[in-house]
Amino acid sequence: MTATELVIALTKGRILRETLPLFESAGIRPLEDIEKSRKLLFDTNVDGVKLLLMRGSDVPTYVRFGSADIGVAGKDLILENGSDGFYEPLDLKIATCKMMTAEPVDAPVAVDRLRVATKFTNIAKRFYAERGQQIELIKLNGALELAPSLGLADAIVDIVDTGKTLKANGLVAKDTIADISSRVIVNKASMKIKNAMILDVLAKLRDAVTSVEA
């Protein structure tokens, strides 16, 4: 990246559909149909501003190392992977959901050492440690809701949006660990070197978020 170029890393998929209108309101739009193309790097209508498309879990990595100046990343991934190397100046208030614990509807009141299945192992570890509860962590990469009914775990820590997935698998939500939404993150060095350019984008995005809320 050069001092006159601004590289923005966006999360592919569902979140992108909510992200692009906010960037459009902020005056930044890709020069081609980003959702139809197989490309991963897009020029925009603003000279020097480029958009990168990637998995959400990779956005913090690109921003941390400065390969992207700005990123849009889920708070779940920021909490799980830490925020070394970047600031988190803006909540876009999109892709909102909750990080929760959940248990089978008929779970026993207490077990000695709770077995918790999750892909968010750091979040789960911190949550139960703060409550002084001993757990055994079982790392899974998806379909967490299966784990309790197959006897693999007593509880799960996962993202809950509508609650339909929990319900369909005989689980109930218990504790809310964190409110999740997409956040704008900014590489710390970029914030110094490209300060005016980045503050301008942040101010416009903030206005876009406010006008959606109004």
Ligand code: PRP
């Ligand atoms: C998330 C999460 C749950 C589901 C919750 O999965 O892991 O499975 O959404 O949504 P609900 O409360 O509206 O039912 P997602 O579809 O994002 O896919 P993932 O398994 O790849 O995380």
